[in-house]
Amino acid sequence: MSAYVIDSALFRDQFSTAATRSIFSDEQTVQKWLDVEAALARVQARLGIIPQQAADEIQAKARVELIDLAELKQEMDRTSHPIVPLLRAMKKVCDGDTGEFIHWGATTQDIVDTGTILQVKEALEQIENNYRRAQAHVIALAERHRDQTMAGRSHGQQALPITFGFKAAVWAAEIGRNLERLRQMKERVLVGQFSGAVGTLAALGEQGIAVQEALFRELGLACPEICWHVARDGMAELACVLAICTSTAGKIAHEIYSLQKTETAELEEPFTMGKVGSSTMPHKRNPPACEGIVAISRVVRSTVALGLEGMMAEHERDKIVLQTEREFVARLCCMADAAFAKLAYVTAGLTVRGNNMERNLSVQKGLLLSEAVMMKLGDHLGRQEAHELVYEICMDVFEQGGTFKDGLLANPTIARHLKPEDIDRMLDPQAYTGAAGTFVDRVVASHRGVAT
Template sequence: MAVSLFQSAIYEAQFGDAELSEIFSDRAEAARMVRFERVLAQVEGELGVIPNASGQAIFDGLTDASVDLAALSKGVLSSGVAVPALVSELRGQLDPEHGQYLHWGATSQDVVDTAMTLAVAEALDVVEDRLRQLIDALAAKAETYETLVVAGRTRGQIATPITLGLRIAKWAQPLIALEKSLADIRGRILLVQFGGASGGNTATAPYGPQIGEGLAKALGLSAAAPWHVDRTGLVNLASWLLQISVALSKFAGDLILHMRSEIREVSAGAGGGSSTMPQKSNPVGPETIRTLASLAKAAHAGLADAADPAEDRDGGQWPIEWALLPQIFIAVGASLAHAQVLAETLTANEDQINAILAANDGVMAEQISFMLAEHMPRPEAQALVKAASKTGKPLRVSLPELCEQDLDWDDLFDPQKSAAPCREIAEAIFAGR
C-alpha cells in the first residue's frame, strides 16, 4: 500500500503529476528559500539596513549555493522548520564578515511562506495553461456536436431533447468562470511575506515596509502587510482549486453514465480492461478524475482546518499546509491532464443516440404540450399528452389517436427543433470567455 498515490512507483503515472511534483520538490523548495535569502540581503544592502558590500557579497556568493537536504532534515528535528539549518548551511559558504548579515531581521515563516508563494506562482501557471487547453478542447467538441440532438436526462430519467453540444458546453461552463477568476486568486495569494519574529518588523524598523516592497519587486510578487496569521489567501486558493476538481468530477461522472454498456451514447479515452471479463472497457480516466476529486476535497478540508493559527505565529497548524497544498495542486493538475485526453477523444455514437431517442419518444412530451397549446388551452394540452403517455403505446402512436385535431405530427415530433435554442445557449456560454 503506497503512502501517497502521488509519489508511488506503482500509482504515480495514473494519479500523480511529474511537472507539479517537481515544482513542490524538496530540491526546488530549498532553491527558492536560498533565492529569498539572496534577494533579502541585496535589498537590505541597497537600503542601508546592512552594509551594501555585505548585501551584494551574500547575493553573489550564494548564486550557486549547495544545500545539504539531509542537514535540513536534521534541523527540522530540533526546530520544526528547515530555515535555521539552511541559514547555518549558507553562512558556512560565506565570508564570516558578510555571513553575519544573512537572514537579517527575517524569521523562518518569512522564508518558508515566500518560498511557498513562489511555488504557487509556478504551479498556477501550469494549471492555467491546462485549464485553457481543456476549455479550448471542449469548445471544439461542442461546436462539432452543436446540432446532434440527444436525450436530456433529469434526476436519472429521460427528460427533454438537448444537443450534445450544449451538454459539453455545460461541462465547460464552471471552468470558464474559474478561468476568469484566476487573476483575483493570484492577487490574493501571490504576496511576499516579511514580518519578522512576531509580524511587526521590529528588528528592521523603520525599513520593514521598504524591505517588503523591494523583495516583492525582485521576486515578481506583490507587496503586502505581514500575513503570518492571515491564511485566507491560501484558503481562497484551495477553494478555487477545489472548484476545478468538482467541475472535472461532474464531467467525468457524466461520461461514466453515458458510456455505460446499455447506453453507449459516447466514448472517450482508452478503456481499461478487466482481469477476468474480456468484454469490458472500464472508464479508467473518468474514474481517476473522480478519485482525485475526493482527494482534493480532503486536502481542501485540511487546509481550511489549518487556517486558524494561534496568536502571532503557530508552528502546529503551519506544517499541515506543507503537506496538503502540494497534494491539492497535484490532484487538480492530474485531473486536468486526464480530462484533456477525454475531451480530445470524445466521440458520439450517433446510431445509439438516435436509437435511444426513437425508443423513448416521450422525450418530446413537454415540447409537444407547449406546441399543442397553440391549438387548445394549455391545461387541456397537458392533460392530453399525459393521457397519451399512459396508454402503454409509443407517444407518437397514442397522441394522434386521442387528439381530435388534424396536426402535422411529424413536425411536432421532430427533436431537431431543440437544436437552435441549445446552440444559442452553448454559444453564450463560450462567449463568456
C-alpha cells in the same frame, strides 16, 4: 513502498504530474527558501543595510546543490526547526563572515510562507495551462457537435432533446468562470510575507517598509497591506477555488463515464489498443481516466476543511497552521494539475458516437417529445388540460407499450385538433432543440479567444 500515492513510482502519475511534483520537491522547497533569502540580501544591500559584498556572496551561494540535504534533515530533526539549520548551512558555504548577514530582520515564517507562495505561483501557472487546454478542447467539441441531437436528461431520465454541442458549451462556460475565479484568486493569494517576528518589522526600524516593498518587487509577488502570519484566508481560498475547479472537472468526467455505459454508449474516453479493461473479462472498455478525475476531485474537496481549519490561528504566530498547510498544499496543487491534465487528454480524444445518440432518441418511442405535443395542444385546450390529457396517454404508452404517436392518434380529443402530419412534425427531435445552437455560438464566441 511509498506511504502516499504522489510519492509512489507506480501510482504518482495518476494523482500528480511530473511538473508539480518537481515544484514541490524537497530540492525546490529549499531553493525557494534560498531564493527569498538571496532576494532579501540584494534589496538590503541596495538600501545600505548590509554590505554589498555579503549580498553578492549570499546570492552566489544560495543554490540548493551546495546544501547537504541529508545533513540539513538531521539538523532539522535535532533543532525542531526548518530555517535555522539552513542558515547555519549557508554560513558554512559563504566566504568569511558574509553568512552573518543572511536573514537580516526576517523571521522563519517570512521565509517559509513566501517560499510556499513562490511554489504555489509556479503550480498555478501549470494548473491554469492544463485547464485552458481542456477548455479549448471542450469549446472545439461544442462547435463541432453544435447540431448533433441527443437526449437531454433530468433526474437520470430522458427529458427533452438537446445537442451534444449544447452540453459541451455548458461545460466550457463553467470552466471559463473557474478560470476567472483563478485569476481573481491569484491577486489575493500570490502575496509575499515579510514582517518580522510578530509582523511589525521592528528589527529593521524605519527601513522595514522599504525592504518589504522592494523584496516583493524583486520576487514578483504582491506586497501585503499588513502581515498575514495568522491570517490564512488566502490559503483557505486557494483550497476552495481549486476544489471548485476540480469539481467541474470531476462533473464532466462523471458525465462522460455515465454516457459511456454500455446501454447508452454515446461517449467514450480515448481508447488505444493495449488499454485493458479487466483482468478476467477481455471485452471490457472501461473509462479509467474519467474515474481517476472523479476520484481526484473528491480528494481535493477534502482539503477544503483543512484550509478552513488553518484560519483558526492563534495570537501573532502559530506553527500548527504551517504544519497543516505543509501536509495539504502540495497535495492540493499536484492533484488539481493531474485532474486538469487528464481532462485535457480526455476531451482532446473524446469519441462522440452520434449514431448512438440518434438511436437513443427513439428509446421511449416518441415520449421524449411530450412537451412539444402538450404545448401545441395547449393552444386549443389550455395548458393544464393539455398536460392532463397528454400525461394519461404517456402513462398508458409507458405501461402498456406501443408508440406515443399511436396513442395520440387514438385519442378523439387530440384527433379533433391535431392532424397526423402535425404530430409527425412535433415528434421530430431535431426540430425541438430550441435555442441550443444559439447558446453554443454565444459560448464559443465568448470563450474561444481566452481558451489558449
